[in-house]
Amino acid sequence: MLVKKRTGIEIPSSEITPKHLYLSRRKFLKGAAVGAATLAGSAVLASCRPSAPGSEVETPPGEVGATTDELDDSLTEYRHVIGYNNFYEFALDKESVAAKAANFVTSPWQVTVGGLVNNPKTYDLDDLGKFDQEERIYRLRCVEGWSMVIPWIGFPLSALLADVEPRSNAKYVRFETLYDPEQMPGQRSRGYSWPYVEGLRLDEAVHDLTLLATGLYGEGLPPQNGAPVRLVVPWKYGFKNIKSIVKIDLVEEMPISLWMQASPREYGFYANVNPEVPHPRWSQATERRIGESARRDTPIFNGYADQVAALYEGMDLQVNF
Numbered sequence: 001m002l003v004k005k006r007t008g009i010e011i012p013s014s015e016i017t018p019k020h021l022y023l024s025r026r027k028f029l030k031g032a033a034v035g036a037a038t039l040a041g042s043a044v045l046a047s048c049r050p051s052a053p054g055s056e057v058e059t060p061p062g063e064v065g066a067t068t069d070e071l072d073d074s075l076t077e078y079r080h081v082i083g084y085n086n087f088y089e090f091a092l093d094k095e096s097v098a099a100k101a102a103n104f105v106t107s108p109w110q111v112t113v114g115g116l117v118n119n120p121k122t123y124d125l126d127d128l129g130k131f132d133q134e135e136r137i138y139r140l141r142c143v144e145g146w147s148m149v150i151p152w153i154g155f156p157l158s159a160l161l162a163d164v165e166p167r168s169n170a171k172y173v174r175f176e177t178l179y180d181p182e183q184m185p186g187q188r189s190r191g192y193s194w195p196y197v198e199g200l201r202l203d204e205a206v207h208d209l210t211l212l213a214t215g216l217y218g219e220g221l222p223p224q225n226g227a228p229v230r231l232v233v234p235w236k237y238g239f240k241n242i243k244s245i246v247k248i249d250l251v252e253e254m255p256i257s258l259w260m261q262a263s264p265r266e267y268g269f270y271a272n273v274n275p276e277v278p279h280p281r282w283s284q285a286t287e288r289r290i291g292e293s294a295r296r297d298t299p300i301f302n303g304y305a306d307q308v309a310a311l312y313e314g315m316d317l318q319v320n321f
């Protein structure tokens, strides 16, 4: 089957998939209350498992524009993408996240964008659907040493930020996940300072690769992948890709993320994929692509150096890890 290749690097507007708009809007309308369960907290990411069994769902729900990324790496199977997840608000083990998040209420949903902006706004799902949705095939590299290739649907964060007009003193963007311990049993554990918070420098946030994802594999985001809207920054470790966002603030000071707070020695603000800067517990030199057994070398900036290296010119990447 001939499938049009989308590089994930330059996405001409002619490649926008209108179906995504309608699908993601429709998917947004699903939801109910999630069952309660308790979790024991831990201040570190769980280590990578030797095998990655996914859910039993085999068939991707929608069409995708290509079967590989721009490096000719195959898409990770849908069942792994939706069955092997990190979402500590629901579970600490990757295989049970999908079941525990299945009834997470993701509609109605609002994202409030404010702080140092001229035009603060609260967006509901329909408002987010009005931004032109594109498919972007990106590699996702987890700091635990595994990776996937995922066909996301979403829109550049820069479009949202342009809409609220950052002021000249805005230097960083701070993101927050929903805080709702009723629905998210992990937030009842005191192991972390909830809600999940992440941050980007403003120039990183407006970079064309930085996406607000609303779907994957041709459909709206499943709850376990961060429905209804999550961040995707493909040259950074997976934990920067904050899920189920409700608040975005433009700020002057560097935000302290949940992971920086939990373990500053292990998690820096930048979290750029870098094979030469090991995590205290895991070498970052190689990775295992989920669905494969052999390990492969990890490229600097996760293979996106041509696009993003200039953002860090003159910076010591060992210090600014």
Ligand code: MTE
Residues within 6 Å of the ligand: 045, 081, 084, 085, 086, 087, 088, 089, 140, 141, 142, 143, 177, 196, 224, 225, 226, 237, 238, 239, 240, 241, 242, 243, 244
């Ligand atoms: N966002 C929130 N709110 N909570 C989390 O636990 N985990 C992060 C990131 N975003 C996480 C989160 C980590 S460690 C990774 S690797 C990615 O989500 C995993 O995204 P995926 O499950 O869609 O592959």
